[in-house]
Amino acid sequence: MITFKENEPYSPIKYVYEVDNILYKGKSQFQELLVFESPDFGRVLALDNIIQLTERDEFFYHEMLTHIAMHTHPNAERVIVIGGGDGGTMREVLKHDSVKKAYLVEIDKKVVDVSREFLPFVSSKLDDPRVEIHYEDGAEFIKKIKDIDVVIVDSTDAIGMARALYSEEFFKNIYNCLSEDGLYVTHSESLLFHREMTIEVQNTLKKVFPIVNLYSFAIATYPGNWWSFAIGSKKYDPRTPNKPPVKNTKIYDEEVHAWVFLPKKLFNRIMNKEVKW
Amino acid sequence: MITFKENEPYSPIKYVYEVDNILYKGKSQFQELLVFESPDFGRVLALDNIIQLTERDEFFYHEMLTHIAMHTHPNAERVIVIGGGDGGTMREVLKHDSVKKAYLVEIDKKVVDVSREFLPFVSSKLDDPRVEIHYEDGAEFIKKIKDIDVVIVDSTDAIGMARALYSEEFFKNIYNCLSEDGLYVTHSESLLFHREMTIEVQNTLKKVFPIVNLYSFAIATYPGNWWSFAIGSKKYDPRTPNKPPVKNTKIYDEEVHAWVFLPKKLFNRIMNKEVKW
Numbered sequence: 001m002i003t004f005k006e007n008e009p010y011s012p013i014k015y016v017y018e019v020d021n022i023l024y025k026g027k028s029q030f031q032e033l034l035v036f037e038s039p040d041f042g043r044v045l046a047l048d049n050i051i052q053l054t055e056r057d058e059f060f061y062h063e064m065l066t067h068i069a070m071h072t073h074p075n076a077e078r079v080i081v082i083g084g085g086d087g088g089t090m091r092e093v094l095k096h097d098s099v100k101k102a103y104l105v106e107i108d109k110k111v112v113d114v115s116r117e118f119l120p121f122v123s124s125k126l127d128d129p130r131v132e133i134h135y136e137d138g139a140e141f142i143k144k145i146k147d148i149d150v151v152i153v154d155s156t157d158a159i160g161m162a163r164a165l166y167s168e169e170f171f172k173n174i175y176n177c178l179s180e181d182g183l184y185v186t187h188s189e190s191l192l193f194h195r196e197m198t199i200e201v202q203n204t205l206k207k208v209f210p211i212v213n214l215y216s217f218a219i220a221t222y223p224g225n226w227w228s229f230a231i232g233s234k235k236y237d238p239r240t241p242n243k244p245p246v247k248n249t250k251i252y253d254e255e256v257h258a259w260v261f262l263p264k265k266l267f268n269r270i271m272n273k274e275v276k277w
Numbered sequence: 278m279i280t281f282k283e284n285e286p287y288s289p290i291k292y293v294y295e296v297d298n299i300l301y302k303g304k305s306q307f308q309e310l311l312v313f314e315s316p317d318f319g320r321v322l323a324l325d326n327i328i329q330l331t332e333r334d335e336f337f338y339h340e341m342l343t344h345i346a347m348h349t350h351p352n353a354e355r356v357i358v359i360g361g362g363d364g365g366t367m368r369e370v371l372k373h374d375s376v377k378k379a380y381l382v383e384i385d386k387k388v389v390d391v392s393r394e395f396l397p398f399v400s401s402k403l404d405d406p407r408v409e410i411h412y413e414d415g416a417e418f419i420k421k422i423k424d425i426d427v428v429i430v431d432s433t434d435a436i437g438m439a440r441a442l443y444s445e446e447f448f449k450n451i452y453n454c455l456s457e458d459g460l461y462v463t464h465s466e467s468l469l470f471h472r473e474m475t476i477e478v479q480n481t482l483k484k485v486f487p488i489v490n491l492y493s494f495a496i497a498t499y500p501g502n503w504w505s506f507a508i509g510s511k512k513y514d515p516r517t518p519n520k521p522p523v524k525n526t527k528i529y530d531e532e533v534h535a536w537v538f539l540p541k542k543l544f545n546r547i548m549n550k551e552v553k554w
Contacts, residue, residue, distance in 0.1 A: 012294075012295070012315070012316075012317030012318065013292050013293065013294060013497070013498070014292075014293035014294075015290050015291075015292065015293075016290065016291035016292075016293055017289075017290060017291075018289070038289070039289075040289030041289065056554055057469065057554050059554075060554075190497075191495075192334065192495065192497040193497065216495075218468075218469065218493075218495035218502050218503035219502075220290070220467075220469040220470065220501050220502050220503065221290070224497050225495050225496075225497050225502035225503070226495035226497065226502070250552045250554075251543065251552065253540070253542055253543065255540035255541065255542050255543065256540055256542075256543055258540075259536070259539075259540045259543075262536075263530070263532030263533055263535075263536045264532065265530055265532050265533075266528065266530065266532065266533055266536075275527045275528065277333055277334050277336075277337075277527075
């Protein structure tokens with residue numbers, strides 16, 4: 001039995017998981033890594049004691065993070081995933097045949113190594129010839145590259161080293177590395193527990209991108225569960241896909257694409273802080 | 278610090294809440310009652326150690342349970358709430374001016390008494406002259422009454438004494454007490470943690486009602502969080518409201534009404550067990 005404590009962004013509920021077996025426990029230069037086997041969730045990856053993914057439900061997060069932007073762009077060829085060292089987001093990116101080059105920019109090599117060894121259900125596509133892995137700071141990497149169609153930030157919670165991935169300066173550098181019809185997407189915490197942060201990300205993004213939106217999905221293993229994703233676009237309205245759905249998704253399809261965006265009035269009430277909780 | 282354990286329906290995550298202060302702890306003929314003050318959620322009601330509502334987020338559940346059926350019926354005059362002794366569902370029902378008579382049928386008087394004393398934010402409307410409270414088994418009550426427009430079952434989890442409220446026989450008796458355009462609604466557990474039960478409720482309802490559907494909302498304080506609601510209707514399609522939205526809701530409006538229903542393809546994939554987790 002391990003208790004996971006989420007301090008920042010603060011989680012008012014602590015989530016306790018049964019543990020059958022610890023498969024890996026170690027420390028990198030950046031964080032503590034833990035992989036355990038759960039009777040209910042299969043294999044689980046935690047970083048600094050915060051659940052990052054479970055075998056049972058990782059596809060909800062990875063499909064939602066990836067496929068909205070990747071289907072809004074009609075023909076994404078060059079893609080960057082920042083973070084996402086487990087490989088789950090890259091697995092979804094590579095379902096798009098249009099992709100010719102996909103950069104994985106993960107600051108912590110240990111995450112990739114541990115995932116390759118213990119989490120094949122997410123890491124299995126990291127050896128695809130289209131993938132180029134860079135072990136460096138994504139905020140620096142994007143300053144050196146151009147003509148990217150989609151940038152996906154698959155980071156840990158917006159604290160510590162990941163905090164810089166939510167700054168206006170970072171968003172500007174993302175904007176500059178994107179092609180003229182490029183898109184950017186990130187998760188932006190729980191609408192239930194971290195509503196203020198979700199709103200702040202939207203407002204900061206609006207200073208940089210002409211089209212900004214928010215979508216959400218319920219994820220049981222992230223604190224607060226009503227998980228939000230922030231999307232910035234140069235040209236396309238992200239509410240509408242511009243290509244047919246890729247095959248082999250569990251949740252995503254063209255109907256789900258439209259559905260995950262909040263109804264406009266509710267979205268405005270939340271953004272204007274007319275409704276709080 | 279209190280750990281709430283959900284055994285049946287089984288919750289694979291245990292949820293731990295900070296407790297500032299216990300306001301009431303007692304036992305009725307039916308269950309253990311606990312009201313505590315939480316630093317993050319305000320006042321919290323637990324029955325048999327399972328969270329029933331928190332001051333911070335109860336409106337998500339109560340609005341969603343109530344307003345879909347109540348806005349699908351164009352003019353509900355006679356309403357039954359089974360369970361719901363805290364009063365939160367009745368508070369939402371009474372926002373509809375069309376209501377002339379609202380029966381609260383709660384088996385456990387202690388829930389009503391404790392809510393009146395410690396949870397005024399939910400119980401405040403129980404003294405409305407349109408409300409008639411019956412302390413008895415809802416499954417028996419509905420056999421003795423007719424011409425009800427909307428029946429709302431606001432029960433504890435589908436175990437123990439609440440299990441009978443999910444049987445085909447009970448659904449038949451509900452059907453028989455409804456007017457010719459009446460509707461029935463209940464919660465049907467978490468789509469993430471109790472998917473099989475959610476599907477079972479849909480399939481059982483289909484044996485009784487001509488129109489059956491499912492809608493959902495993310496609720497952080499119920500296990501699994503992607504909370505489902507099952508609706509049975511004699512005449513109206515519950516996807517579409519047939520009256521303007523009532524005032525003073527926090528979440529519900531006519532756009533949310535349509536949005537909470539799952540996209541058809543995803544709904545079919547779940548119901549046909551083509552996608553599991």
